[in-house]
Amino acid sequence: xxxxxxxxxxxxxxxxxxxxxxxxxxxxxxxxxxxxxxxxxxxxxxxxxxxxxxxxxxxxxxxxxxxxxxxxxxxxxxxxxxxxxxxxxxxxxxxxxxxxxxxxxxxxxxxxxxxxxxxxxxxxxxxxxxxxxxxxxxxxxxxxxxxxxxxxxxxxxxxxxxxxxxxxxxxxxxxxxxxxxxxxxxxxxxxxxxxxxxxxxxxxxxxxxxxxxxxxxxxxxxxxxxxxxxxxxxxxxxxxxxxxxx
Amino acid sequence: xxxxxxxxxxxxxxxxxxxxxxxxxxxxxxxxxxxxxxxxxxxxxxxxxxxxxxxxxxxxxxxxxxxxxxxxxxxxxxxxxxxxxxxxxxxxxxxxxxxxxxxxxxxxxxxxxxxxxxxxxxxxxxxxxxxxxxxxxxxxxxxxxxxxxxxxxxxxxxxxxxxxxxxxxxxxxxxxxxxxxxxxxxxxxxxxxxxxxxxxxxxxxxxxxxxxxxxxxxxxxxxxxxxxxxxxxxxxxxxxxxxxxxxxxxxxxxxxxxxxxxxxxxxxxxxxxxxxxxxxxxxxx
Ligand SMILES: Nc1ncnc2c1ncn2[C@@H]1O[C@H](COP(=O)(O)OP(=O)(O)OP(=O)(O)O)[C@@H](O)[C@H]1O
Ligand SMILES: [Mg+2]
Numbered sequence: 001x002x003x004x005x006x007x008x009x010x011x012x013x014x015x016x017x018x019x020x021x022x023x024x025x026x027x028x029x030x031x032x033x034x035x036x037x038x039x040x041x042x043x044x045x046x047x048x049x050x051x052x053x054x055x056x057x058x059x060x061x062x063x064x065x066x067x068x069x070x071x072x073x074x075x076x077x078x079x080x081x082x083x084x085x086x087x088x089x090x091x092x093x094x095x096x097x098x099x100x101x102x103x104x105x106x107x108x109x110x111x112x113x114x115x116x117x118x119x120x121x122x123x124x125x126x127x128x129x130x131x132x133x134x135x136x137x138x139x140x141x142x143x144x145x146x147x148x149x150x151x152x153x154x155x156x157x158x159x160x161x162x163x164x165x166x167x168x169x170x171x172x173x174x175x176x177x178x179x180x181x182x183x184x185x186x187x188x189x190x191x192x193x194x195x196x197x198x199x200x201x202x203x204x205x206x207x208x209x210x211x212x213x214x215x216x217x218x219x220x221x222x223x224x225x226x227x228x229x230x231x232x233x234x235x236x237x238x239x240x241x242x243x244x245x246x
Numbered sequence: 247x248x249x250x251x252x253x254x255x256x257x258x259x260x261x262x263x264x265x266x267x268x269x270x271x272x273x274x275x276x277x278x279x280x281x282x283x284x285x286x287x288x289x290x291x292x293x294x295x296x297x298x299x300x301x302x303x304x305x306x307x308x309x310x311x312x313x314x315x316x317x318x319x320x321x322x323x324x325x326x327x328x329x330x331x332x333x334x335x336x337x338x339x340x341x342x343x344x345x346x347x348x349x350x351x352x353x354x355x356x357x358x359x360x361x362x363x364x365x366x367x368x369x370x371x372x373x374x375x376x377x378x379x380x381x382x383x384x385x386x387x388x389x390x391x392x393x394x395x396x397x398x399x400x401x402x403x404x405x406x407x408x409x410x411x412x413x414x415x416x417x418x419x420x421x422x423x424x425x426x427x428x429x430x431x432x433x434x435x436x437x438x439x440x441x442x443x444x445x446x447x448x449x450x451x452x453x454x455x456x457x458x459x460x461x462x463x464x465x466x467x468x469x470x471x472x473x474x475x476x477x478x479x480x481x482x483x484x485x486x487x488x489x490x491x492x493x494x495x496x497x498x499x500x501x502x503x504x505x506x507x508x509x510x511x512x513x514x515x516x517x518x519x520x521x522x523x524x525x526x527x528x529x530x531x
Pocket of ligand 2 (some may be wrong): 291293332404443
């Protein structure tokens with residue numbers, strides 16, 4: 001591609017910013033640490049071997065938290081930070097296109113999320129025979145991408161980092177908590193089925209219980225549908241005002 | 247269209263909801279020329295720059311930049327122009343060098359050029375310093391260095407020296423004059439009339455969204471220099487401004503003879519006074 005240099009420059013900027021942000025850098029390790037800690041804790045009474053239900057809770061918590069924080073919060077606050085420091089406008093008046101900024105911004109969080117998702121499986125100690133790697137890969141990629149796009153929307157809406165957190169956390173709660181408490185009520189379970197994080201939860205439940213998981217048409221529809229909806233919302237908002245209101 | 251017209255505005259207006267921020271702005275900018283938009287706060291200077299550089303859409307009128315209509319420009323125009331807005335930021339946590347090298351990557355500019363520009367703005371010895379730790383004037387020089395890194399044909403500056411101490415402002419002025427020597431066209435806004443007088447080949451006096459006067463600073467001053475005045479400080483600390491009438495000439499001669507005058511200045515017209523005359527308002531009120 002002709003403009004790879006620009007994309008690379010944005011990705012480099014994002015990397016330099018993120019790598020100097022300790023809170024963001026230790027996030028993934030906190031998630032891994034939490035999974036590891038819970039594994040020890042849950043396994044205390046059962047000789048370190050987790051009962052399926054506990055394994056399900058563990059995987060679900062770790063994976064949805066990883067997906068949602070990296071997308072909603074990391075991506076969102078990174079854009080808000082550039083608005084706050086008035087560097088976004090500089091980029092947009094230096095021949096960076098909206099698309100280049102978009103891809104450059106989500107590149108690192110997206111790759112990180114997918115990698116950490118696999119690390120979580122490994123740390124959780126689940127038997128790999130119970131895991132369908134291709135399905136996991138596919139769902140993981142789709143869910144991470146959706147989360148990053150939603151993060152871009154958060155970034156468009158917010159104008160300060162504080163603001164990005166204010167918008168990001170409620171979303172985090174909705175997308176993390178509903179699937180997590182899905183088995184407590186029928187209503188929640190039904191809603192959860194239509195959330196991309198719900199698809200993740202369903203999959204990890206199967207893994208934990210040793211049930212063979214296949215990606216169902218409804219799951220695919222939910223993942224693709226939400227990816228398209230979030231991308232459209234992003235586009236409509238971007239078309240209206242760009243990344244910043246004027 | 248003339249060969250070296252880089253920027254042309256015709257009958258630009260801008261309405262924000264009900265406020266008319268710009269009314270019928272027309273002007274041209276040529277190669278190697280510094281053009282200043284001089285006006286008080288709220289006159290519409292920033293709005294004008296934003297429209298020309300494609301960050302804001304005009305309500306009516308036409309702006310042509312480097313031959314392209316501003317409504318049709320895409321991101322690639324920014325490879326040929328440099329923009330310094332009134333709040334251009336830098337990446338605080340990165341070094342001075344990184345701040346420029348990122349943009350060098352965007353514009354495919356060599357490291358030698360980065361070095362050259364850093365030397366020009368006298369920040370080369372601070373290359374490894376974190377940009378957030380620079381002084382205000384140093385930051386502004388870094389912003390300017392970034393804007394000229396790719397040798398743009400037109401440089402847009404929104405109040406480049408506001409909030410800077412006089413020495414730093416002078417340094418910035420020197421840089422701008424050098425850039426002009428290299429053939430760059432510069433469009434700047436300011437509410438500082440001394441700056442406009444010193445730097446600009448042409449100034450547009452902007453008041454409430456209208457260009458109320460346009461011309462070289464000298465032209466404008468002479469045009470409004472109808473009544474000559476003298477400011478006199480007498481030995482009793484009395485300060486008097488006298489118009490040039492035969493009566494006053496006699497008075498001054500008399501004081502001179504008696505050695506009563508401590509100092510005397512001719513009140514040359516300044517852009518400030520021109521502005522006051524044209525609009526009835528002071529520039530920095
Ligand atoms: N986004 C906006 N929405 C509504 N009104 C606006 C907007 N931007 C500018 N204005 C109005 O347009 C007018 C001109 O503003 P502008 O920022 O161009 O002034 P300026 O000459 O740059 O002033 P200053 O010297 O203070 O920077 C002001 O009355 C301002 O309130
Ligand atoms: Mg302004």
